[in-house]
Amino acid sequence: PGTLTLEDVSLLKDHACSKQTFPCVTIQTLTEHSDEVWFCKFSPDGTKLATGSKDGYLHIYDVDLETYKMKLRKQFEGHSFGIGCIAWCPFSRYVIACGTDECNELWIWDVEQEEQRSRMTHTPEDSLTCAAWLPCGQRFVCGGSRGQFYYCDIDGNVIDSWEGVRLQCLHVTHDGLILAADAQKRISSYKFDSLTDQQMYEYFIRREDYALYSLLEFTKIIRLCRLLLAKTVD
Numbered sequence: 001p002g003t004l005t006l007e008d009v010s011l012l013k014d015h016a017c018s019k020q021t022f023p024c025v026t027i028q029t030l031t032e033h034s035d036e037v038w039f040c041k042f043s044p045d046g047t048k049l050a051t052g053s054k055d056g057y058l059h060i061y062d063v064d065l066e067t068y069k070m071k072l073r074k075q076f077e078g079h080s081f082g083i084g085c086i087a088w089c090p091f092s093r094y095v096i097a098c099g100t101d102e103c104n105e106l107w108i109w110d111v112e113q114e115e116q117r118s119r120m121t122h123t124p125e126d127s128l129t130c131a132a133w134l135p136c137g138q139r140f141v142c143g144g145s146r147g148q149f150y151y152c153d154i155d156g157n158v159i160d161s162w163e164g165v166r167l168q169c170l171h172v173t174h175d176g177l178i179l180a181a182d183a184q185k186r187i188s189s190y191k192f193d194s195l196t197d198q199q200m201y202e203y204f205i206r207r208e209d210y211a212l213y214s215l216l217e218f219t220k221i222i223r224l225c226r227l228l229l230a231k232t233v234d
Contacts, residue, residue, distance in 0.1 A: 027068065027069070028068075028069055028070060030051070030059075030061070030070065030072075032059055032072055032075070033051065033053040033055055033057065033059065034053075034055045034057075035053055035054040035055035035082075036053060036054040036055075037051055037052070037053045037054075038052055038053060038054060038082060038083060038084050039051065039052040039083060039084060039085055039086045040052075040086075041086045041087075041088060042063070042088075043088045043092035043111075044088055044090055044091070044092050045091075045092045046063065046065065047062065047063050047065065047092065048060055048061060048062060048063060048073070048092060048111065049061040049063055049070055050086045050088065050095050051086075052079075052082070052083025052084065052085070052086050052097055053082065053083060054082040055082070056077060056078070056079040056080055056081075056082055056083070057075050057076065057077050057079070057083075058075070058076040058077075058079065058083055058086070058095065058097050058107075058109065059072060059074070059075055059076075060072075060073045060074045060075075060076070060095070060109075060111055061073060073111075073114075074111070074114045076097070076107075076109050076116070078107070079097060079099060079103075079107065080099075081099035081100045081102050081103040082099060082100055083097045083098070083099065084098055084099055084100050084129055085097070085098040085129055085130050085131060086098075087131045087132055087133055087140070088133070089133045089137040089140075090133060090135055090136075090137045091137050092111075093110065093111055093112050093137075094108055094109065094110055094111065094117055094133075094137070094154070095108070095109045095111060096108055096131040096133070096140060096142070097109065098128055098129050098130060098131055098142070098144075099128070099129065100129065101127045101129060101144065101145055101146075102127070103127065103128060103129070104121055104122075104123070104124055104125070104126040104127065104128060105119055105120060105121035105126075105128060106119070106120050106121075106128045106131060106142060107119050107120075108120070108154065108156070117154065118154065118155050118156040119156055120142070120150075120152055120156030120158075121156075122148070122150060122158055123148075125146065126144065126146065126148045127144035127145055127146040127148065128142050128143065128144050128148065128150075129143075129144040129145060129167070130142065130143060130144065130167055130168070130169050130170045131143075131170060132170040132171050132172045132178070133172060134172050134176060134178075135172065135174060135175070135176055137154075138153060138154050139151065139152065139153050139154065139159070140152055140154070141170055141172065141178055141180075141190075142170070143165060143167035143170065143180070144166075144167055145166050145167065145168070145183060146166065147163060147164050147165060147166050148161070148163075148165075148167075149161060149162040149163070149165040149167060149180070162190070165180060165182055165188075166182050166183035166184070167180055167181070167182055167183075168181045168182060168183060169181050176191070177189050177190075177191055178190040178191060
């Protein structure tokens, strides 16, 4: 009683709870950004929060797990197009920061060392707006709305690629299955057999009526979050 966990929440039914369990009191306001905040994400271990803004800064906050108060740990700068997507590695050390449609590169920051780990860019025509880590924490996938879809290592080297997929968002399951929502309102799964033959298979899962912008995984259930756009908008 009085405690609400993720396992208690379903997007398939209307939420209902008592006022005692509903979070309705602001305990802290973070004011360090100077412009619109576009993305926020907690680390997998829950000890850190990363926020990305139009001001071009990535902020890392430490979370006090007893009081749930946050303290600014580090500001990473240099994102001239702003930060529109953040992806934590599974062991909460590295953060990928992606920009907007006009940005052709992404940054990997080492939160523990408080420095840039690497930067990934492939061609000037790229648009790298989303990314997701593989379970090993040493490789990731990334892409964007212009048709790029890359499989990379932590140093930013492209291991393999898939052309013509206009990505909206990416997610990798705990067992390594790569899920991608594209501009054609489709969700597809991708799996690389091995780094030896680098063969990729695509399986059509389902088609949505609206563009998808987020994929979440709770245990074995994939939750879909979509932006309710007019049907005339792709």
